[in-house]
Amino acid sequence: MLQSNSLKLILGTFVFFIISVLLLSVYREENTEQTENSASLERLANRFANNQIGIPFLIYHSVRPHITNETAIQDAYDITPKALDRQFEYLKNNGYHTVYPRDLVEYLNGNLRLPNKPIVISFDDGWENQYKYAFPLIQKYDFKAIFYIYSRPLDIGAKHFLTWSQIKEMLAAGMEIGDHTLTHPYLMRVTDPVVMRREILGEKLELEKRLGIQIKSFAYPFGHYNNLAISMIKSAGLTSARTTYPGVYKSGDDLYKMKGFLTVDDFNKFLRNLKS
Known part of the structure; x- marks a missing residue:
């Protein structure tokens, strides 16, 4: 009887030991998994924190000397060559480095490092005076810029617009x-998918055929959009789209709703926009 009780005691102790070992193993496995998950989340958080940036987009249109009796248009969209030169000089002297919208996308994908104080300089519509006045200033200050083109005026040879040869020269x-x-x-008023596709994808294909390059960046005419436009832009393979809503692009913002500043002669407003 005593021997039987001893065997039971030994067996019970052994079973308790086995269960304890198994429980300890499970605890260690769960604790290791939790530690690994915490470390992974911490790495993601650190990566996002390191990617925190603010990039101003400067939006220019016509660049020309002011003309009498065009005050309203000039105040809203135009900048004189002299004013543009002053703004570029300020950017250069204060350590700003120009980048392309496609650079921003590559940076966010982890494929590119951005310089200190990055800024995007953009010109809309494809006016000939951009080539005449802005392009030489861009080269003078060793800047980069993006020119958002709509090609119908070019195809019909409309006056005051860029030519394909001028665009190719700037591209080169x-x-x-x-x-x-x-x-x-x-685009806010375009609800027909066929029309929207022709406007967005049709222009992308036209530019690519004429210039022999891939087009990746888009700017909304008049700066406004609807959901159909955004959907069509994405399906066309464009990786960013810029509005004219005022503000600075910040990490985490929608790449298809990028903000910017309409920039004209007013130098004080130019400075306020940079510091915002």
Whole structure:
């Protein structure tokens, strides 16, 4: 009887030992998994924190000396060559480095490092005076810029717009060319998918055929959009789209709703926008 009780005691102790070992193993495995998950989340958080940036987009249109009796248009969209030179000089002297929208996308994908104080300089619509006045200043300060083109005026030879040869010259000098639709419609009012596709994808294909490059960046005509436009831009393979809503692009912002500043002669406003 005593021997039987001893055997039971030994067996019970052994079973308790085995169960304890198994429980300890499970605890260690769960604790290790939790530690690994915490470390993974910490790495992601650190990566996001390191990617915190703010990039101003400067939006220019016509660049020309002011003309009498065009005050309203000039105040809203135009900048004189002298004012543009002053703004570029300020950027250069204060350590700003120009980048393309496609650079920003590559940076966010982990494929590119951005310089200190990055800024995007953009010109909309494809006016000939951008080539005449802005392009030489861009080269003078060794800047980069993107020119958002809508090509219908070019195809019909309209006056005051860029030519394909001028665009190719700027492209060869390192400028980026972006899609600005085919005819510059107010996209918020476009509800027909066929029309939207022709405006966005049709322009992208036209630019790519004419220039022999891939087009990755888009700017909304008049700066506004609807959900159909965003959907079509994404399906066309464009990786960013810029509005004219005022503000600075910050990490985590929607790449298809990028903000920017309409920039004209007012130097004090130019400075306020940079510091915002």
